[in-house]
Amino acid sequence: MVNPLSSHNHVDLPTVDGLDEPVSWSTVPSDAITFDDAAVELGGRTIWSHGSFSLPTGEFVGLIGPNGAGKTTLLRVLLGQIRPSHGQVRVLGAPARRGNRAVGYVPQHRTMELDLAVRAFDFVMLGLTGHRWGFGRTSATERRAVAEALAAVDATNLAEEPVGVLSGGEQQRLRIAQALVTQPQLLLLDEPLASLDLRSRHEIVDLVDRIRRERRVTVLFVTHDLNLFLGVLDRVVYLLDCRPVAASLEEVVRPDILSRLYRAQVRIVRTTDGQRFITGV
Amino acid sequence: MTPTIFAGPSWNLVADLQTILSYGFMRNGFVAGTVIAVMAGIVGYFVVLRRLAFASEALAHSGFAGATGAVVLGVDVFLGLVAFVCTAGVVMGLLGERLRGRDVAVGATLTFALALGSFFLSVSSKLAGQATNILFGNILAISPVDVWYVAIFALVTLTVLAFTYRPLLFASLDPEIAAARGVPVHLLGVAFMVLLGIAIAASVEVVGVLLIFALLILPAATAQHLTARAGRAIGLSVAVGVLCVWIGLLAGFYAPYPPSFFITTFAFLVYLGARTLTPGVGSTRRHSARANSPCDL
Numbered sequence: 001m002v003n004p005l006s007s008h009n010h011v012d013l014p015t016v017d018g019l020d021e022p023v024s025w026s027t028v029p030s031d032a033i034t035f036d037d038a039a040v041e042l043g044g045r046t047i048w049s050h051g052s053f054s055l056p057t058g059e060f061v062g063l064i065g066p067n068g069a070g071k072t073t074l075l076r077v078l079l080g081q082i083r084p085s086h087g088q089v090r091v092l093g094a095p096a097r098r099g100n101r102a103v104g105y106v107p108q109h110r111t112m113e114l115d116l117a118v119r120a121f122d123f124v125m126l127g128l129t130g131h132r133w134g135f136g137r138t139s140a141t142e143r144r145a146v147a148e149a150l151a152a153v154d155a156t157n158l159a160e161e162p163v164g165v166l167s168g169g170e171q172q173r174l175r176i177a178q179a180l181v182t183q184p185q186l187l188l189l190d191e192p193l194a195s196l197d198l199r200s201r202h203e204i205v206d207l208v209d210r211i212r213r214e215r216r217v218t219v220l221f222v223t224h225d226l227n228l229f230l231g232v233l234d235r236v237v238y239l240l241d242c243r244p245v246a247a248s249l250e251e252v253v254r255p256d257i258l259s260r261l262y263r264a265q266v267r268i269v270r271t272t273d274g275q276r277f278i279t280g281v
Numbered sequence: 282m283t284p285t286i287f288a289g290p291s292w293n294l295v296a297d298l299q300t301i302l303s304y305g306f307m308r309n310g311f312v313a314g315t316v317i318a319v320m321a322g323i324v325g326y327f328v329v330l331r332r333l334a335f336a337s338e339a340l341a342h343s344g345f346a347g348a349t350g351a352v353v354l355g356v357d358v359f360l361g362l363v364a365f366v367c368t369a370g371v372v373m374g375l376l377g378e379r380l381r382g383r384d385v386a387v388g389a390t391l392t393f394a395l396a397l398g399s400f401f402l403s404v405s406s407k408l409a410g411q412a413t414n415i416l417f418g419n420i421l422a423i424s425p426v427d428v429w430y431v432a433i434f435a436l437v438t439l440t441v442l443a444f445t446y447r448p449l450l451f452a453s454l455d456p457e458i459a460a461a462r463g464v465p466v467h468l469l470g471v472a473f474m475v476l477l478g479i480a481i482a483a484s485v486e487v488v489g490v491l492l493i494f495a496l497l498i499l500p501a502a503t504a505q506h507l508t509a510r511a512g513r514a515i516g517l518s519v520a521v522g523v524l525c526v527w528i529g530l531l532a533g534f535y536a537p538y539p540p541s542f543f544i545t546t547f548a549f550l551v552y553l554g555a556r557t558l559t560p561g562v563g564s565t566r567r568h569s570a571r572a573n574s575p576c577d578l
Contacts, residue, residue: 099463130451165563
């Protein structure tokens, strides 16, 4: 699948004025993420190494690999929370750094408890102001940005609700809104579909894909279930034998590769209407 | 007519207040109690949000050893409490995630602290009169110098909270996202334990180590049941706490029973009333969801 947006490096998008670090769109490099012989060590143990690949701007990329292979570690490197022990990792044209407002992050789904009394609107607002010290009210521009982010995930009607009473899928939409509110150019999602029902999973995948197209955002999505993504992924990064590798979807969706990846016998079945389906035996 | 402490109120509000405030210990209790209720109400909001209610209980109990130890050493009880509870809080904060699900370890430590307190009780004759005040508090026994200590510590606590308010809220709700946004989540967690230690030590002056829930948790939990807006919840939490303390002071002035009994009872009744008489935040959504249930015929 060819992404029509990946060749566009200079796109004119409205910037949100009044935000303390306006994002400069004219400097968007052609590659959103670049790994150059990168390796990571945690506690003296190598998690993965020899990572050399680039992910073009605007693509929908899946990140797959067995439990404990270092998928979350890879996201934390991109977030600047872990420094590569070897090589270089560049995010949006610069070395990965902490607190980069151009990078949005949605962590693994964890249900917020029922009695958590915080309004959805305020929850999303924290994505914009939560890092800010000192007192001071939020500005009209900031409130508008939050309203826009809520609208982008179809959650305008949830604004006044306490997050604790919302369903898992609704809570996840709010986390995506919270990640979108700074107008990021890169969206990192760490298994946001876990414990969601099938319909909510499809809704979240479709939502993220729509946001990617409308906002020219690069998406890196950690998942265990490729089936949901066969129609949307441009590329896959897989962690195999302690090494992150980028490949096209077609290179990865093969029984031999997937069987090695999941350390289980994997087959690819075609339904009568031509749809592929990945299944374990 | 010169009313004694045990004379009933005249129900002339101005005259009664004049009578009450003509006593130095009542003025001390009024000023310190109000300041402490404000501080506990605000800190308590984050305690409930961060699920630290049990940890607060443990810290307060460990304060028994701190307070009795201070008496044995001849140090100011309040300062001894602050030092001991804050240290215990920082240790708890540093252990952080590793403490999650370690209820038994926390319980064991607080039991040991209580036992240590009982040991200090037995070795010091000075403690006999103070033990009850440490366990159940006595707002009428707050010394003038403690009023100053409480005021200074409250000022520091509230200034720090005003400065860290938003990042602390962010880190309390979702530490992973906050960390990704550059919030120093771990440092904030430890710093909050120091503020919690101060709030607990101050609350012990009013309700003692055993009734800490009354001032620190119940007003904040009541407020969070009633509103999902942070600003309103904090304001409501403070209002409930201050009202509890004032009622305790007045009742304790006229009735021959300890003020902490009235404070705790009132805080409990307000909490119980809010939980049983009001549907709570998000109830409209829960109800409307039920009304539209596909299982309805």
